[in-house]
Amino acid sequence: MKMVIGNWKMNGNIDLLHSIVPTLLHEGLGSAVALCLPYPYLSAAHSLLKAARSQIKLGAQNVSEHPFGGYTGEISAAMLKEFGCRLVLVGHPERRSLFGETREVTAGKLHAALGAGLYPVYCVGETLAQREGGLARQAMVDELALLAGVPTDRYAVAYEPSWAIGGGVTATSADINDMHLFIKDVLGPGTRVLYGGSVKSHNAGQVLGLDSVDGVLVGNAALSASEFLSICHTANRCAHGEPIELLKKPRAGLIDTDGPSHHLPGMPSIDSPFWREF
Numbered sequence: 001m002k003m004v005i006g007n008w009k010m011n012g013n014i015d016l017l018h019s020i021v022p023t024l025l026h027e028g029l030g031s032a033v034a035l036c037l038p039y040p041y042l043s044a045a046h047s048l049l050k051a052a053r054s055q056i057k058l059g060a061q062n063v064s065e066h067p068f069g070g071y072t073g074e075i076s077a078a079m080l081k082e083f084g085c086r087l088v089l090v091g092h093p094e095r096r097s098l099f100g101e102t103r104e105v106t107a108g109k110l111h112a113a114l115g116a117g118l119y120p121v122y123c124v125g126e127t128l129a130q131r132e133g134g135l136a137r138q139a140m141v142d143e144l145a146l147l148a149g150v151p152t153d154r155y156a157v158a159y160e161p162s163w164a165i166g167g168g169v170t171a172t173s174a175d176i177n178d179m180h181l182f183i184k185d186v187l188g189p190g191t192r193v194l195y196g197g198s199v200k201s202h203n204a205g206q207v208l209g210l211d212s213v214d215g216v217l218v219g220n221a222a223l224s225a226s227e228f229l230s231i232c233h234t235a236n237r238c239a240h241g242e243p244i245e246l247l248k249k250p251r252a253g254l255i256d257t258d259g260p261s262h263h264l265p266g267m268p269s270i271d272s273p274f275w276r277e278f
C-alpha cells in the first residue's frame, strides 16, 4: 500500500472540513490515507471519522517536545492522542525555516511523539543551497541520525526538499528515486519513505509509480476533495501495480499552473494492513 497524507497547513475552515471529510468517507478511503489538520479541527474530524467507523487516520502538523507545563500555546503528544491523532508531522520544512526549529527541538519532538505512541512522519530535505553545493546527502545523513536505533515500523520519513514545498516545483523522478534509495540505505530496508513537494493529481502518477516511493505528503492539493481523491486513487492503482496515466503536463521541475481540477468518480476502497500497527 502507498500512503497518502494530506497536510492542510494553516488553511481551511470548519465548512471545508464538513465538505471534504464526508466526500472522502463516501469514496471509501481507508487506512492508507491520513489527514493532518490544524489543531482546532481535530476534534470535529475525529467525531466524523469515528461516527463513520472510518479507517482514515488523523494527524497533527506539530507537537511540543515537552510533556506538560508552562509552555503557553503548545500542544503535547498526549493531548493529540486524546483527540484521536495517530500520527504527527515532525520537522516540516516550514517549521524549520519559518519558526526556527533546530535539530535539537526536532529531536525532542520526535522522541515526545514516539514516547506517546504517536507515529511520527519525520520530514527531511535539503535546501536549494545545499543541493546546489553538493551537500544534499550530507544534510540527509545529519537529520537521519536522529532515528538511529528506532525500529523502522515506528515512523515514516517524508523526503521534502524545501525548494519543492508549496511553490509548484517538484523534484524530478531521478532526484526522488535517488534520495529515497539513499534514505532507505541509511535507515534500513523496512523504512517507509514518502515524497512531499507540490504533488498534484497531474504529477502523482510520476511520483507514486516509483518503487522507492511508499507514499506522498500532499500540501495544497489536499484542500480540494477532487484533487486529493485523484491522488489517493493513483496511489491505490500504483500499489496494485496497475498502469497509470502519465502526465499530460511537462515532467521535470514542472510549474503548476492549474488549481484543483477534475473529479475522479468510482474511487475504490483503500484498506490494508499496512501501517496498522500504530
Ligand code: PEP
Residues within 6 Å of the ligand: 007, 009, 160, 164, 165, 166, 167, 168, 196, 197, 198, 199, 217, 218, 219, 220, 221
Ligand atoms: C507539505 O506541506 O508538506 C507539502 C508537501 O506542500 P505542497 O504539496 O503544497 O508542496
